Amino acid sequence: MTNDVLKVTIERSADVPDVFEVPAFESQTVLDVVSWIQQNADPTLSYRFACRVGMCGSCAMMVNGVPRWTCRTHINKVLDGNEITIGPLRNLPVIKDLAVDMDPFFDKWVSAEGVHHGTLTRVDPIAPVDEDSAARVEANAGIECINCSVCYAACDTVTGNPEYLGPAALQRAWTLLNDAKDEGRVAILDAVSGSGGCHNCHSMGSCTAYCPNDLDPMSAIAGLKRETAKSFFKRGR
Amino acid sequence: MLNLRLYMLQRITAILMAPLVLGHLAVMIYAIQGGLSAAEVLSRTQGSFLWLLFYGTFAVAVAIHGAIGLRAIVHEWGGLKGVALDVFMWVVGFSLFTLGARAVWAVTFAKGLGA
Numbered sequence: 395m396t397n398d399v400l401k402v403t404i405e406r407s408a409d410v411p412d413v414f415e416v417p418a419f420e421s422q423t424v425l426d427v428v429s430w431i432q433q434n435a436d437p438t439l440s441y442r443f444a445c446r447v448g449m450c451g452s453c454a455m456m457v458n459g460v461p462r463w464t465c466r467t468h469i470n471k472v473l474d475g476n477e478i479t480i481g482p483l484r485n486l487p488v489i490k491d492l493a494v495d496m497d498p499f500f501d502k503w504v505s506a507e508g509v510h511h512g513t514l515t516r517v518d519p520i521a522p523v524d525e526d527s528a529a530r531v532e533a534n535a536g537i538e539c540i541n542c543s544v545c546y547a548a549c550d551t552v553t554g555n556p557e558y559l560g561p562a563a564l565q566r567a568w569t570l571l572n573d574a575k576d577e578g579r580v581a582i583l584d585a586v587s588g589s590g591g592c593h594n595c596h597s598m599g600s601c602t603a604y605c606p607n608d609l610d611p612m613s614a615i616a617g618l619k620r621e622t623a624k625s626f627f628k629r630g631r
Numbered sequence: 632m633l634n635l636r637l638y639m640l641q642r643i644t645a646i647l648m649a650p651l652v653l654g655h656l657a658v659m660i661y662a663i664q665g666g667l668s669a670a671e672v673l674s675r676t677q678g679s680f681l682w683l684l685f686y687g688t689f690a691v692a693v694a695i696h697g698a699i700g701l702r703a704i705v706h707e708w709g710g711l712k713g714v715a716l717d718v719f720m721w722v723v724g725f726s727l728f729t730l731g732a733r734a735v736w737a738v739t740f741a742k743g744l745g746a
Binding site: 551554555557558587588589590591593594619622623626631 | 632
């Protein structure tokens with residue numbers, strides 16, 4: 395880095411974007427830059443973060459037009475010259491500045507039956523899980539989702555079709571469908587077969603391309619399409 | 632916007648159309664050898680149950696497949712939704728079927744040119 399000042403454009407919800415000059419440090423993340431602005435230049439800037447180590451999924455923002463987890467994105471990786479543009483996540487209503495309302499995103503997890511469907515009580519023995527079974531391997535592939543909504547913001551199908559459940563919710567449905575401890579198979583298949591379900595996915599793959607944890611929601615959705623198609627021939631729905 | 636039933640209808644009609652398209656292309660290449668005339672085409676199709684079945688199935692599959700595909704496009708790119716979206720899909724499907732069925736009927740049963 396030869397420049398010692400970064401030109402940071404913040405796309406605040408209303409009118410014109412704000413431009414800030416932020417000192418460049420040897421090692422800083424996009425979140426550090428936003429925090430510097432809030433702490434030193436404009437205390438009214440609203441944004442959201444918690445863990446700062448890529449676990450909580452609350453700091454995702456659009457960085458130069460691309461959704462990223464800002465706490466784990468080194469500024470040097472995304473700078474365009476010495477400039478950077480940061481905006482609120484796409485596909486979600488903006489509350490203020492860089493903070494979006496995540497309710498639609500989480501509501502869709504529930505709509506996709508992304509909840510535990512248990513049948514055992516606390517007195518029953520714990521259901522055995524075969525770590526090597528094909529179903530468990532499928533489930534394991536998707537369980538490290540941190541609910542950051544990067545895939546949801548990246549998805550053009552969500553943009554064009556607000557009813558669509560989106561990659562994260564559908565991936566959770568797929569992990570539960572493959573989970574030996576979950577008994578919600580019929581409920582899940584019905585939930586992902588509705589008008590906002592997995593069949594709206596065009597397999598464009600932005601979810602898989604942008605997932606910060608290198609998960610593959612697109613393949614999970616393809617799995618749901620296969621299972622629902624089998625169910626269509628077996629059950630007629 | 633697309634539920635399982637519409638998705639399955641579109642996929643099944645796609646599977647149906649794949650061999651029909653190949654058959655149609657093969658016949659086109661075969662039919663134009665030594666020139667193409669309406670009389671030659673009609674001599675093949677008139678009164679033929681097999682060609683009626685072939686192109687009849689094709690017309691039905693195209694109508695269903697195309698209507699569902701256009702439904703997705705006008706919803707995501709045009710913002711059409713609700714009843715209007717359903718009406719659009721049915722109108723497109725019915726129109727495509729009418730165009731196709733009319734042509735299939737004409738080359739199979741109608742009397743006139745070449746008959």
